[in-house]
Amino acid sequence: MTKYYMERYLENQTFYKIQSQSIIDNPDQRIVDDLSSFTGTALSFSLTLFNAAVDLISFSNILFGIYPPLFVVLLIYSIGGTAISVFLGRGLVTLNFLQEKKEADFRYGLVRVRENSESIAFYGGEGNEMQLLLQRFRSAFENLTQLLIASRNLEFFTSGYRYLIQILPAAVVAPMYFSGKIEFGVINQSVSAFNHILGDFSLIVYQFQAISAFSAVIDRLGEFDDILDRSSSKGVSDPSEEIRVVYHSVRSSPVLESNGSMPKDVHQKLLDIENLTLQTPSKATLVRDLSLAINEKDHLLVMGPSGSGKTSLLRAMAGLWSTGRGTITFYVKDGEYPLPSISSDGNPPEVSTVHYDMHEELERTINRNSRGIFFLPQRPYMVLGTLRQQLLYPTWAEDAIANLESPKASGLLPFLMPVPVSGNVSKKLAKPTTDDLIQVLENVRLGYILSRIGSLDSTCEWSSVLSLGEQQRLAFARLLLSKPKLVLLDESTSALDEANEAHLYQQIRAAGITYISVGHRNTIKDYHNRILHISATDPDSTQQNWHIDLVNYDIDLVNRDTV
Numbered sequence: 001m002t003k004y005y006m007e008r009y010l011e012n013q014t015f016y017k018i019q020s021q022s023i024i025d026n027p028d029q030r031i032v033d034d035l036s037s038f039t040g041t042a043l044s045f046s047l048t049l050f051n052a053a054v055d056l057i058s059f060s061n062i063l064f065g066i067y068p069p070l071f072v073v074l075l076i077y078s079i080g081g082t083a084i085s086v087f088l089g090r091g092l093v094t095l096n097f098l099q100e101k102k103e104a105d106f107r108y109g110l111v112r113v114r115e116n117s118e119s120i121a122f123y124g125g126e127g128n129e130m131q132l133l134l135q136r137f138r139s140a141f142e143n144l145t146q147l148l149i150a151s152r153n154l155e156f157f158t159s160g161y162r163y164l165i166q167i168l169p170a171a172v173v174a175p176m177y178f179s180g181k182i183e184f185g186v187i188n189q190s191v192s193a194f195n196h197i198l199g200d201f202s203l204i205v206y207q208f209q210a211i212s213a214f215s216a217v218i219d220r221l222g223e224f225d226d227i228l229d230r231s232s233s234k235g236v237s238d239p240s241e242e243i244r245v246v247y248h249s250v251r252s253s254p255v256l257e258s259n260g261s262m263p264k265d266v267h268q269k270l271l272d273i274e275n276l277t278l279q280t281p282s283k284a285t286l287v288r289d290l291s292l293a294i295n296e297k298d299h300l301l302v303m304g305p306s307g308s309g310k311t312s313l314l315r316a317m318a319g320l321w322s323t324g325r326g327t328i329t330f331y332v333k334d335g336e337y338p339l340p341s342i343s344s345d346g347n348p349p350e351v352s353t354v355h356y357d358m359h360e361e362l363e364r365t366i367n368r369n370s371r372g373i374f375f376l377p378q379r380p381y382m383v384l385g386t387l388r389q390q391l392l393y394p395t396w397a398e399d400a401i402a403n404l405e406s407p408k409a410s411g412l413l414p415f416l417m418p419v420p421v422s423g424n425v426s427k428k429l430a431k432p433t434t435d436d437l438i439q440v441l442e443n444v445r446l447g448y449i450l451s452r453i454g455s456l457d458s459t460c461e462w463s464s465v466l467s468l469g470e471q472q473r474l475a476f477a478r479l480l481l482s483k484p485k486l487v488l489l490d491e492s493t494s495a496l497d498e499a500n501e502a503h504l505y506q507q508i509r510a511a512g513i514t515y516i517s518v519g520h521r522n523t524i525k526d527y528h529n530r531i532l533h534i535s536a537t538d539p540d541s542t543q544q545n546w547h548i549d550l551v552n553y554d555i556d557l558v559n560r561d562t563v
Protein backbone atom coordinates (compact mmCIF):
# COMPACT_ATOMS: atom_id res chain seq x y z
CA MET A 1 0.00 0.00 0.00
CA THR A 2 2.86 2.36 0.80
CA LYS A 3 4.30 1.90 -2.66
CA TYR A 4 0.88 2.22 -4.29
CA TYR A 5 0.20 5.52 -2.51
CA MET A 6 3.70 6.84 -3.19
CA GLU A 7 3.29 6.11 -6.89
CA ARG A 8 -0.02 7.96 -7.06
CA TYR A 9 1.40 10.82 -4.97
CA LEU A 10 4.30 11.31 -7.38
CA GLU A 11 2.19 10.79 -10.52
CA ASN A 12 0.84 13.75 -12.52
CA GLN A 13 2.78 16.12 -10.28
CA THR A 14 0.14 15.58 -7.60
CA PHE A 15 2.69 16.28 -4.85
CA TYR A 16 3.22 19.73 -6.39
CA LYS A 17 -0.49 20.51 -6.64
CA ILE A 18 -1.11 19.38 -3.05
CA GLN A 19 1.72 21.55 -1.76
CA SER A 20 1.23 24.64 -3.92
CA GLN A 21 -2.52 24.80 -3.44
CA SER A 22 -2.43 23.59 0.21
CA ILE A 23 -5.12 21.04 -0.64
CA ILE A 24 -4.61 18.73 2.34
CA ASP A 25 -2.29 18.71 5.33
CA ASN A 26 0.71 16.46 5.80
CA PRO A 27 0.48 13.91 2.97
CA ASP A 28 3.76 12.40 4.22
CA GLN A 29 2.21 11.54 7.59
CA ARG A 30 -0.73 9.94 5.82
CA ILE A 31 1.62 7.74 3.80
CA VAL A 32 3.78 6.74 6.76
CA ASP A 33 1.65 6.70 9.93
CA ASP A 34 -1.91 6.43 8.70
CA LEU A 35 -1.21 3.59 6.31
CA SER A 36 0.67 1.75 9.01
CA SER A 37 -2.11 2.10 11.58
CA PHE A 38 -4.76 1.36 8.96
CA THR A 39 -3.20 -1.97 8.00
CA GLY A 40 -2.31 -2.87 11.61
CA THR A 41 -5.73 -2.06 13.03
CA ALA A 42 -7.61 -3.59 10.10
CA LEU A 43 -5.76 -6.85 10.69
CA SER A 44 -6.27 -6.88 14.45
CA PHE A 45 -9.97 -5.98 14.11
CA SER A 46 -10.53 -8.76 11.63
CA LEU A 47 -8.97 -11.24 14.02
CA THR A 48 -10.96 -9.87 16.95
CA LEU A 49 -14.20 -10.17 14.98
CA PHE A 50 -13.39 -13.71 13.92
CA ASN A 51 -12.55 -14.66 17.53
CA ALA A 52 -15.76 -13.09 18.79
CA ALA A 53 -17.85 -14.96 16.21
CA VAL A 54 -16.30 -18.33 17.13
CA ASP A 55 -16.63 -17.52 20.82
CA LEU A 56 -20.25 -16.50 20.47
CA ILE A 57 -21.22 -19.67 18.65
CA SER A 58 -19.45 -21.89 21.20
CA PHE A 59 -20.75 -20.27 24.37
CA SER A 60 -24.26 -19.28 23.26
CA ASN A 61 -25.24 -22.95 23.29
CA ILE A 62 -23.99 -23.43 26.81
CA LEU A 63 -25.67 -20.33 28.22
CA PHE A 64 -28.87 -20.92 26.30
CA GLY A 65 -28.94 -24.49 27.64
CA ILE A 66 -28.58 -23.34 31.25
CA TYR A 67 -31.05 -20.45 31.34
CA PRO A 68 -32.36 -18.83 28.13
CA PRO A 69 -33.65 -15.56 29.70
CA LEU A 70 -30.08 -14.79 30.80
CA PHE A 71 -29.07 -14.74 27.18
CA VAL A 72 -31.84 -12.29 26.27
CA VAL A 73 -30.98 -9.97 29.19
CA LEU A 74 -27.37 -10.01 28.08
CA LEU A 75 -28.36 -9.06 24.54
CA ILE A 76 -30.49 -6.13 25.71
CA TYR A 77 -27.77 -5.00 28.12
CA SER A 78 -25.10 -4.97 25.45
CA ILE A 79 -27.27 -3.14 22.91
CA GLY A 80 -28.00 -0.46 25.51
CA GLY A 81 -24.31 -0.27 26.46
CA THR A 82 -23.27 0.10 22.84
CA ALA A 83 -25.76 2.93 22.28
CA ILE A 84 -24.55 4.81 25.38
CA SER A 85 -20.86 4.38 24.46
CA VAL A 86 -21.49 5.64 20.93
CA PHE A 87 -23.24 8.65 22.43
CA LEU A 88 -20.47 9.33 24.98
CA GLY A 89 -17.64 8.80 22.50
CA ARG A 90 -19.12 10.61 19.51
CA GLY A 91 -16.52 13.40 19.66
CA LEU A 92 -13.59 11.00 19.72
CA VAL A 93 -13.37 10.55 15.94
CA THR A 94 -12.93 14.27 15.32
CA LEU A 95 -10.52 14.61 18.23
CA ASN A 96 -8.42 11.72 16.95
CA PHE A 97 -8.45 13.20 13.45
CA LEU A 98 -7.25 16.55 14.77
CA GLN A 99 -4.65 14.91 16.99
CA GLU A 100 -3.06 13.25 13.97
CA LYS A 101 -3.04 16.52 12.06
CA LYS A 102 -1.66 18.60 14.91
CA GLU A 103 1.10 16.16 15.75
CA ALA A 104 2.08 16.01 12.09
CA ASP A 105 2.08 19.82 11.90
CA PHE A 106 4.36 19.97 14.93
CA ARG A 107 6.73 17.40 13.43
CA TYR A 108 6.77 19.30 10.12
CA GLY A 109 7.66 22.50 12.00
CA LEU A 110 10.70 20.74 13.46
CA VAL A 111 11.68 19.39 10.04
CA ARG A 112 11.55 22.91 8.63
CA VAL A 113 13.95 24.12 11.33
CA ARG A 114 16.32 21.35 10.35
CA GLU A 115 16.03 22.12 6.64
CA ASN A 116 16.40 25.87 7.04
CA SER A 117 18.92 25.74 9.86
CA GLU A 118 21.37 28.12 8.20
CA SER A 119 18.83 30.82 7.38
CA ILE A 120 17.38 30.64 10.88
CA ALA A 121 20.86 30.78 12.43
CA PHE A 122 21.74 33.83 10.27
CA TYR A 123 18.53 35.57 11.25
CA GLY A 124 19.07 34.60 14.89
CA GLY A 125 15.46 33.48 14.74
CA GLU A 126 15.67 30.83 17.47
CA GLY A 127 13.30 32.73 19.75
CA ASN A 128 10.66 33.04 17.04
CA GLU A 129 11.08 29.43 16.02
CA MET A 130 10.61 28.38 19.64
CA GLN A 131 7.40 30.42 19.79
CA LEU A 132 6.10 28.98 16.54
CA LEU A 133 6.98 25.44 17.54
CA LEU A 134 5.50 25.91 21.01
CA GLN A 135 2.32 27.17 19.40
CA ARG A 136 2.07 23.99 17.34
CA PHE A 137 2.97 21.82 20.31
CA ARG A 138 0.43 23.65 22.51
CA SER A 139 -2.26 23.09 19.93
CA ALA A 140 -1.47 19.34 19.85
CA PHE A 141 -1.31 19.23 23.64
CA GLU A 142 -4.66 21.02 24.10
CA ASN A 143 -6.30 18.64 21.69
CA LEU A 144 -4.74 15.69 23.50
CA THR A 145 -6.14 17.03 26.78
CA GLN A 146 -9.64 17.06 25.29
CA LEU A 147 -9.04 13.61 23.88
CA LEU A 148 -7.99 12.33 27.30
CA ILE A 149 -11.03 13.86 29.00
CA ALA A 150 -13.38 12.31 26.43
CA SER A 151 -11.59 8.96 26.79
CA ARG A 152 -11.76 9.17 30.58
CA ASN A 153 -15.53 9.72 30.52
CA LEU A 154 -15.96 6.83 28.18
CA GLU A 155 -13.66 4.68 30.31
CA PHE A 156 -15.76 5.39 33.44
CA PHE A 157 -18.79 4.12 31.62
CA THR A 158 -16.99 1.12 30.12
CA SER A 159 -15.67 0.00 33.52
CA GLY A 160 -19.09 0.39 35.14
CA TYR A 161 -20.64 -1.51 32.25
CA ARG A 162 -18.09 -4.30 32.56
CA TYR A 163 -18.46 -4.89 36.35
CA LEU A 164 -22.08 -4.00 37.06
CA ILE A 165 -23.43 -7.13 35.46
CA GLN A 166 -20.90 -9.58 36.92
CA ILE A 167 -23.22 -10.54 39.75
CA LEU A 168 -26.18 -11.25 37.48
CA PRO A 169 -25.44 -14.82 36.29
CA ALA A 170 -24.60 -16.04 39.81
CA ALA A 171 -27.66 -14.26 41.24
CA VAL A 172 -29.97 -15.86 38.69
CA VAL A 173 -28.46 -19.34 38.65
CA ALA A 174 -27.71 -19.78 42.40
CA PRO A 175 -31.43 -20.22 43.38
CA MET A 176 -31.63 -22.99 40.81
CA TYR A 177 -28.73 -24.73 42.55
CA PHE A 178 -30.35 -24.37 45.97
CA SER A 179 -33.60 -25.78 44.68
CA GLY A 180 -31.54 -28.72 43.39
CA LYS A 181 -32.25 -28.14 39.71
CA ILE A 182 -28.63 -27.82 38.72
CA GLU A 183 -25.21 -28.94 39.99
CA PHE A 184 -22.78 -26.57 41.72
CA GLY A 185 -20.36 -26.57 38.77
CA VAL A 186 -23.05 -25.16 36.53
CA ILE A 187 -22.89 -21.83 38.41
CA ASN A 188 -19.26 -21.41 37.40
CA GLN A 189 -20.03 -22.63 33.93
CA SER A 190 -22.77 -20.07 33.49
CA VAL A 191 -20.60 -17.20 34.85
CA SER A 192 -17.84 -18.13 32.43
CA ALA A 193 -20.19 -18.48 29.43
CA PHE A 194 -21.89 -15.23 30.39
CA ASN A 195 -18.58 -13.32 30.43
CA HIS A 196 -17.53 -14.71 27.10
CA ILE A 197 -20.79 -13.70 25.45
CA LEU A 198 -20.75 -10.33 27.18
CA GLY A 199 -17.29 -9.72 25.72
CA ASP A 200 -18.50 -10.72 22.26
CA PHE A 201 -21.61 -8.57 22.34
CA SER A 202 -19.70 -5.65 23.82
CA LEU A 203 -17.03 -5.45 21.16
CA ILE A 204 -17.97 -1.90 20.25
CA VAL A 205 -18.11 -0.78 23.90
CA TYR A 206 -14.73 -2.26 24.81
CA GLN A 207 -13.00 -1.24 21.60
CA PHE A 208 -14.62 2.15 21.16
CA GLN A 209 -11.43 4.17 21.56
CA ALA A 210 -9.55 2.03 19.10
CA ILE A 211 -12.50 2.15 16.69
CA SER A 212 -12.67 5.94 16.84
CA ALA A 213 -8.92 6.21 16.19
CA PHE A 214 -9.33 3.77 13.29
CA SER A 215 -12.19 5.79 11.92
CA ALA A 216 -10.07 8.98 12.04
CA VAL A 217 -7.33 7.16 10.13
CA ILE A 218 -9.87 6.02 7.52
CA ASP A 219 -11.13 9.61 7.17
CA ARG A 220 -7.62 10.93 6.60
CA LEU A 221 -6.73 8.19 4.14
CA GLY A 222 -10.06 8.55 2.34
CA GLU A 223 -9.52 12.27 1.92
CA PHE A 224 -6.03 11.62 0.56
CA ASP A 225 -7.28 8.90 -1.74
CA ASP A 226 -9.96 11.20 -3.19
CA ILE A 227 -7.37 13.88 -3.94
CA LEU A 228 -5.11 11.35 -5.66
CA ASP A 229 -8.05 10.01 -7.70
CA ARG A 230 -9.16 13.48 -8.71
CA SER A 231 -5.65 14.36 -9.77
CA SER A 232 -5.30 11.27 -11.96
CA SER A 233 -8.76 11.52 -13.56
CA LYS A 234 -8.66 15.29 -14.23
CA GLY A 235 -8.67 16.38 -17.84
CA VAL A 236 -12.29 16.93 -18.80
CA SER A 237 -12.05 20.68 -18.31
CA ASP A 238 -12.90 23.34 -20.84
CA PRO A 239 -9.78 23.72 -23.02
CA SER A 240 -10.59 27.38 -23.70
CA GLU A 241 -10.22 28.04 -19.97
CA GLU A 242 -6.93 26.23 -19.55
CA ILE A 243 -3.43 26.42 -20.92
CA ARG A 244 -2.78 23.46 -23.19
CA VAL A 245 0.66 21.90 -23.23
CA VAL A 246 1.12 19.75 -26.31
CA TYR A 247 4.01 17.49 -27.28
CA HIS A 248 4.18 17.11 -31.01
CA SER A 249 6.08 14.37 -32.71
CA VAL A 250 7.72 15.94 -35.73
CA ARG A 251 8.25 12.90 -37.91
CA SER A 252 5.04 11.06 -37.17
CA SER A 253 2.61 13.96 -37.67
CA PRO A 254 4.17 17.18 -38.84
CA VAL A 255 2.17 20.37 -38.51
CA LEU A 256 0.71 21.64 -41.72
CA GLU A 257 0.78 25.29 -42.59
CA SER A 258 -2.52 27.10 -42.83
CA ASN A 259 -2.48 26.65 -46.61
CA GLY A 260 -2.02 22.90 -46.21
CA SER A 261 1.61 22.76 -47.36
CA MET A 262 4.41 21.12 -45.40
CA PRO A 263 6.65 23.69 -43.72
CA LYS A 264 10.29 23.59 -44.76
CA ASP A 265 11.85 24.07 -41.37
CA VAL A 266 9.55 22.13 -39.09
CA HIS A 267 12.31 19.87 -37.86
CA GLN A 268 14.12 22.94 -36.61
CA LYS A 269 11.29 24.22 -34.52
CA LEU A 270 11.40 23.37 -30.82
CA LEU A 271 8.62 25.38 -29.26
CA ASP A 272 5.56 27.30 -30.33
CA ILE A 273 3.53 29.53 -28.04
CA GLU A 274 0.17 30.60 -29.44
CA ASN A 275 -2.05 33.30 -27.95
CA LEU A 276 -0.96 32.53 -24.44
CA THR A 277 -2.63 34.52 -21.68
CA LEU A 278 -1.31 33.76 -18.22
CA GLN A 279 -3.46 34.43 -15.19
CA THR A 280 -3.00 33.91 -11.47
CA PRO A 281 -5.53 31.60 -9.78
CA SER A 282 -7.40 34.78 -8.73
CA LYS A 283 -7.71 35.64 -12.48
CA ALA A 284 -5.32 38.61 -12.48
CA THR A 285 -3.65 38.71 -15.90
CA LEU A 286 0.13 38.38 -15.89
CA VAL A 287 0.96 38.04 -19.60
CA ARG A 288 -1.54 38.86 -22.35
CA ASP A 289 -1.78 37.16 -25.72
CA LEU A 290 1.80 36.01 -26.11
CA SER A 291 2.78 34.30 -29.37
CA LEU A 292 6.29 33.27 -30.28
CA ALA A 293 8.26 30.38 -31.68
CA ILE A 294 11.67 29.05 -30.73
CA ASN A 295 13.91 27.31 -33.20
CA GLU A 296 17.11 25.41 -32.58
CA LYS A 297 19.95 27.67 -31.40
CA ASP A 298 17.51 30.57 -31.02
CA HIS A 299 18.23 31.53 -27.43
CA LEU A 300 15.59 33.66 -25.76
CA LEU A 301 15.94 35.80 -22.65
CA VAL A 302 12.81 36.69 -20.69
CA MET A 303 13.06 39.94 -18.73
CA GLY A 304 10.64 42.04 -16.75
CA PRO A 305 10.01 43.53 -13.35
CA SER A 306 9.74 41.27 -10.32
CA GLY A 307 6.31 39.69 -10.07
CA SER A 308 5.50 40.27 -13.76
CA GLY A 309 5.08 36.54 -14.43
CA LYS A 310 8.41 35.32 -15.82
CA THR A 311 8.61 32.24 -13.62
CA SER A 312 4.91 31.63 -14.18
CA LEU A 313 5.56 31.53 -17.93
CA LEU A 314 8.13 28.77 -17.38
CA ARG A 315 5.72 27.01 -15.03
CA ALA A 316 3.09 27.07 -17.76
CA MET A 317 5.59 25.50 -20.17
CA ALA A 318 6.34 22.81 -17.58
CA GLY A 319 2.63 22.09 -17.23
CA LEU A 320 2.66 23.31 -13.63
CA TRP A 321 0.49 26.37 -14.28
CA SER A 322 -2.82 25.96 -16.06
CA THR A 323 -4.79 29.13 -15.29
CA GLY A 324 -5.15 31.13 -18.48
CA ARG A 325 -5.62 30.36 -22.17
CA GLY A 326 -3.53 29.42 -25.15
CA THR A 327 -1.40 26.59 -26.42
CA ILE A 328 2.23 25.70 -25.84
CA THR A 329 3.57 23.15 -28.30
CA PHE A 330 6.88 21.36 -27.92
CA TYR A 331 8.26 19.66 -31.02
CA VAL A 332 10.00 16.40 -30.30
CA LYS A 333 11.89 14.53 -32.96
CA ASP A 334 10.36 11.12 -33.30
CA GLY A 335 12.74 8.32 -32.39
CA GLU A 336 15.33 10.62 -30.95
CA TYR A 337 13.74 10.61 -27.53
CA PRO A 338 11.62 7.46 -27.44
CA LEU A 339 8.72 7.09 -25.09
CA PRO A 340 9.38 5.79 -21.60
CA SER A 341 9.36 2.05 -21.35
CA ILE A 342 6.95 2.22 -18.41
CA SER A 343 3.74 4.22 -18.59
CA SER A 344 1.87 5.72 -15.67
CA ASP A 345 -0.12 2.54 -15.10
CA GLY A 346 3.03 0.50 -14.93
CA ASN A 347 2.51 -1.17 -18.31
CA PRO A 348 4.67 -0.64 -21.35
CA PRO A 349 2.86 1.83 -23.62
CA GLU A 350 1.97 0.78 -27.13
CA VAL A 351 4.02 3.22 -29.08
CA SER A 352 1.91 2.97 -32.21
CA THR A 353 -1.20 4.17 -30.37
CA VAL A 354 0.36 7.15 -28.63
CA HIS A 355 -0.32 10.48 -30.31
CA TYR A 356 2.04 13.12 -29.11
CA ASP A 357 -0.08 16.03 -30.18
CA MET A 358 -3.11 15.30 -28.07
CA HIS A 359 -3.77 17.20 -24.92
CA GLU A 360 -4.36 14.90 -22.05
CA GLU A 361 -3.30 14.90 -18.48
CA LEU A 362 -1.58 11.60 -19.15
CA GLU A 363 0.77 13.40 -21.47
CA ARG A 364 2.22 15.34 -18.60
CA THR A 365 2.99 12.19 -16.70
CA ILE A 366 5.47 11.17 -19.33
CA ASN A 367 8.65 12.71 -18.12
CA ARG A 368 9.58 15.84 -20.03
CA ASN A 369 13.24 14.92 -19.74
CA SER A 370 12.56 11.96 -21.96
CA ARG A 371 11.46 14.41 -24.63
CA GLY A 372 14.64 16.43 -24.54
CA ILE A 373 13.21 19.30 -22.52
CA PHE A 374 14.84 20.23 -19.26
CA PHE A 375 14.00 22.80 -16.58
CA LEU A 376 16.38 24.34 -14.09
CA PRO A 377 14.31 25.88 -11.30
CA GLN A 378 15.15 29.06 -9.45
CA ARG A 379 16.18 27.14 -6.33
CA PRO A 380 18.67 24.37 -7.12
CA TYR A 381 17.48 21.07 -5.75
CA MET A 382 19.99 18.72 -4.18
CA VAL A 383 18.88 15.13 -3.70
CA LEU A 384 19.83 13.12 -0.63
CA GLY A 385 22.65 10.83 -1.64
CA THR A 386 26.09 10.68 -3.20
CA LEU A 387 27.72 13.15 -5.57
CA ARG A 388 27.20 10.60 -8.35
CA GLN A 389 23.48 10.53 -7.63
CA GLN A 390 23.41 14.34 -7.70
CA LEU A 391 24.92 14.37 -11.15
CA LEU A 392 22.76 11.61 -12.59
CA TYR A 393 19.54 13.19 -11.31
CA PRO A 394 16.90 13.22 -12.80
CA THR A 395 17.79 11.35 -15.99
CA TRP A 396 19.36 8.24 -14.54
CA ALA A 397 19.11 6.49 -11.21
CA GLU A 398 21.98 5.03 -9.29
CA ASP A 399 20.90 2.36 -6.92
CA ALA A 400 23.07 -0.22 -5.18
CA ILE A 401 20.54 -2.94 -6.00
CA ALA A 402 19.40 -1.62 -9.37
CA ASN A 403 21.61 -3.96 -11.32
CA LEU A 404 20.47 -7.14 -9.67
CA GLU A 405 18.68 -9.43 -12.05
CA SER A 406 15.85 -10.82 -10.01
CA PRO A 407 14.17 -9.91 -6.75
CA LYS A 408 15.02 -13.38 -5.51
CA ALA A 409 18.73 -12.85 -5.98
CA SER A 410 18.62 -9.63 -4.02
CA GLY A 411 16.50 -11.15 -1.27
CA LEU A 412 14.03 -8.29 -1.77
CA LEU A 413 10.29 -8.54 -2.04
CA PRO A 414 9.34 -7.85 -5.68
CA PHE A 415 7.44 -4.65 -4.89
CA LEU A 416 10.52 -3.21 -3.20
CA MET A 417 12.66 -3.51 -6.32
CA PRO A 418 13.78 -0.10 -7.62
CA VAL A 419 11.44 1.35 -10.22
CA PRO A 420 12.95 2.43 -13.55
CA VAL A 421 13.46 6.17 -13.76
CA SER A 422 11.14 7.46 -16.46
CA GLY A 423 13.72 9.95 -17.67
CA ASN A 424 16.08 7.11 -18.39
CA VAL A 425 14.57 6.25 -21.73
CA SER A 426 16.73 7.57 -24.46
CA LYS A 427 18.49 4.66 -26.04
CA LYS A 428 20.96 7.06 -27.53
CA LEU A 429 21.84 8.47 -24.14
CA ALA A 430 24.00 5.95 -22.36
CA LYS A 431 24.52 6.27 -18.66
CA PRO A 432 27.62 8.40 -18.02
CA THR A 433 30.71 6.63 -16.79
CA THR A 434 32.76 7.78 -13.82
CA ASP A 435 35.18 9.50 -16.23
CA ASP A 436 32.29 11.38 -17.86
CA LEU A 437 31.11 12.56 -14.47
CA ILE A 438 34.58 13.74 -13.49
CA GLN A 439 34.94 15.51 -16.83
CA VAL A 440 31.63 17.29 -16.52
CA LEU A 441 32.57 18.49 -13.04
CA GLU A 442 35.72 19.96 -14.58
CA ASN A 443 33.64 21.57 -17.31
CA VAL A 444 31.53 23.46 -14.81
CA ARG A 445 34.63 24.30 -12.75
CA LEU A 446 33.69 22.07 -9.83
CA GLY A 447 36.63 19.66 -10.13
CA TYR A 448 37.98 20.81 -6.79
CA ILE A 449 34.93 19.41 -4.99
CA LEU A 450 35.98 15.91 -5.89
CA SER A 451 39.40 16.34 -4.31
CA ARG A 452 37.76 17.87 -1.24
CA ILE A 453 35.23 15.13 -0.59
CA GLY A 454 37.28 12.19 -1.82
CA SER A 455 35.08 10.33 -4.30
CA LEU A 456 31.92 10.48 -6.36
CA ASP A 457 30.33 8.08 -3.91
CA SER A 458 30.67 10.23 -0.82
CA THR A 459 27.43 11.28 0.80
CA CYS A 460 26.94 14.77 2.23
CA GLU A 461 24.14 17.13 3.10
CA TRP A 462 24.75 18.80 -0.26
CA SER A 463 22.42 21.74 0.11
CA SER A 464 24.35 22.93 3.17
CA VAL A 465 27.85 21.82 2.16
CA LEU A 466 27.80 23.45 -1.29
CA SER A 467 27.42 27.18 -1.78
CA LEU A 468 24.44 28.37 -3.79
CA GLY A 469 26.68 29.13 -6.76
CA GLU A 470 28.23 25.67 -6.54
CA GLN A 471 24.77 24.13 -6.48
CA GLN A 472 23.87 26.13 -9.58
CA ARG A 473 27.01 24.88 -11.32
CA LEU A 474 26.12 21.32 -10.31
CA ALA A 475 22.70 21.87 -11.89
CA PHE A 476 24.46 22.84 -15.13
CA ALA A 477 26.58 19.70 -14.88
CA ARG A 478 23.35 17.65 -14.85
CA LEU A 479 22.26 19.57 -17.90
CA LEU A 480 25.47 18.87 -19.80
CA LEU A 481 25.15 15.17 -19.02
CA SER A 482 21.51 14.92 -20.10
CA LYS A 483 22.10 16.91 -23.31
CA PRO A 484 18.50 18.05 -23.80
CA LYS A 485 17.35 19.85 -26.95
CA LEU A 486 15.77 22.69 -25.06
CA VAL A 487 16.34 23.97 -21.57
CA LEU A 488 14.42 26.52 -19.57
CA LEU A 489 16.63 28.34 -17.09
CA ASP A 490 14.90 30.26 -14.34
CA GLU A 491 17.53 32.66 -12.95
CA SER A 492 19.79 29.62 -12.83
CA THR A 493 22.99 31.66 -12.69
CA SER A 494 21.77 34.31 -10.23
CA ALA A 495 24.28 33.28 -7.54
CA LEU A 496 27.27 33.13 -9.90
CA ASP A 497 29.93 35.69 -10.74
CA GLU A 498 29.96 36.99 -14.31
CA ALA A 499 32.97 34.92 -15.38
CA ASN A 500 31.40 31.67 -14.24
CA GLU A 501 28.07 32.67 -15.72
CA ALA A 502 29.68 33.35 -19.11
CA HIS A 503 31.56 30.06 -18.91
CA LEU A 504 28.40 28.04 -18.22
CA TYR A 505 26.44 29.68 -21.03
CA GLN A 506 29.33 28.95 -23.42
CA GLN A 507 29.34 25.33 -22.27
CA ILE A 508 25.66 24.73 -22.93
CA ARG A 509 25.78 26.62 -26.20
CA ALA A 510 28.75 24.50 -27.31
CA ALA A 511 26.79 21.38 -26.35
CA GLY A 512 24.13 22.41 -28.88
CA ILE A 513 21.48 23.05 -26.26
CA THR A 514 18.89 25.71 -27.03
CA TYR A 515 17.90 27.70 -23.97
CA ILE A 516 15.24 30.08 -22.73
CA SER A 517 16.44 32.03 -19.70
CA VAL A 518 14.74 34.21 -17.19
CA GLY A 519 17.07 36.79 -15.70
CA HIS A 520 17.51 40.32 -14.49
CA ARG A 521 21.20 40.96 -15.22
CA ASN A 522 22.20 42.85 -18.34
CA THR A 523 25.35 40.73 -18.66
CA ILE A 524 23.41 37.66 -19.78
CA LYS A 525 21.95 39.51 -22.79
CA ASP A 526 25.18 38.68 -24.63
CA TYR A 527 24.34 34.96 -24.70
CA HIS A 528 20.89 35.35 -26.21
CA ASN A 529 19.44 36.21 -29.62
CA ARG A 530 16.17 37.75 -28.56
CA ILE A 531 14.76 39.35 -25.44
CA LEU A 532 11.14 38.98 -24.45
CA HIS A 533 10.22 41.96 -22.26
CA ILE A 534 7.20 41.46 -20.06
CA SER A 535 5.81 44.55 -18.34
CA ALA A 536 3.33 44.88 -15.51
CA THR A 537 -0.27 44.59 -16.78
CA ASP A 538 -2.84 47.31 -16.63
CA PRO A 539 -6.11 45.61 -15.57
CA ASP A 540 -8.18 48.04 -17.71
CA SER A 541 -6.18 47.56 -20.89
CA THR A 542 -6.54 44.77 -23.44
CA GLN A 543 -3.17 45.56 -25.05
CA GLN A 544 -0.33 43.06 -25.14
CA ASN A 545 2.10 43.67 -22.30
CA TRP A 546 5.15 42.19 -23.98
CA HIS A 547 7.50 42.92 -26.85
CA ILE A 548 10.51 41.21 -28.36
CA ASP A 549 13.89 42.86 -29.00
CA LEU A 550 16.48 41.35 -31.27
CA VAL A 551 20.05 41.18 -29.94
CA ASN A 552 22.95 39.30 -31.52
CA TYR A 553 20.39 38.02 -33.97
CA ASP A 554 21.43 35.53 -36.56
CA ILE A 555 19.96 36.30 -40.00
CA ASP A 556 19.51 32.58 -40.52
CA LEU A 557 17.08 32.45 -37.65
CA VAL A 558 15.12 35.48 -38.94
CA ASN A 559 14.61 33.71 -42.24
CA ARG A 560 13.01 30.88 -40.40
CA ASP A 561 10.15 33.10 -39.42
CA THR A 562 10.63 32.86 -35.71
CA VAL A 563 9.67 36.37 -34.65
Ligand SMILES: Nc1ncnc2c1ncn2[C@@H]1O[C@H](COP(=O)(O)OP(=O)(O)OP(=O)(O)O)[C@@H](O)[C@H]1O
Nearest residue numbers: 020280281282286305306307308309310311312313
Ligand atom coordinates in the same frame (compact mmCIF):
# COMPACT_ATOMS: atom_id res chain seq x y z
N1 LIG B 1 0.18 30.05 -6.56
C1 LIG B 1 -0.04 31.36 -6.74
N2 LIG B 1 -1.23 31.90 -6.43
C2 LIG B 1 -1.48 33.21 -6.65
N3 LIG B 1 -0.60 34.05 -7.15
C3 LIG B 1 0.61 33.58 -7.48
C4 LIG B 1 0.96 32.21 -7.29
N4 LIG B 1 2.23 32.04 -7.70
C5 LIG B 1 2.66 33.25 -8.12
N5 LIG B 1 1.69 34.17 -7.98
C6 LIG B 1 1.77 35.57 -8.32
O1 LIG B 1 2.00 35.68 -9.71
C7 LIG B 1 2.86 36.77 -9.98
C8 LIG B 1 3.99 36.33 -10.88
O2 LIG B 1 4.85 35.48 -10.17
P1 LIG B 1 6.22 34.98 -10.80
O3 LIG B 1 6.88 34.08 -9.81
O4 LIG B 1 5.95 34.46 -12.15
O5 LIG B 1 7.02 36.35 -10.93
P2 LIG B 1 8.44 36.64 -11.55
O6 LIG B 1 8.25 37.58 -12.67
O7 LIG B 1 9.17 35.38 -11.84
O8 LIG B 1 9.10 37.38 -10.32
P3 LIG B 1 10.61 37.41 -9.79
O9 LIG B 1 11.42 38.14 -10.83
O10 LIG B 1 10.51 38.18 -8.53
O11 LIG B 1 11.05 35.99 -9.59
C9 LIG B 1 3.33 37.31 -8.64
O12 LIG B 1 2.59 38.49 -8.36
C10 LIG B 1 2.98 36.22 -7.67
O13 LIG B 1 2.65 36.76 -6.41
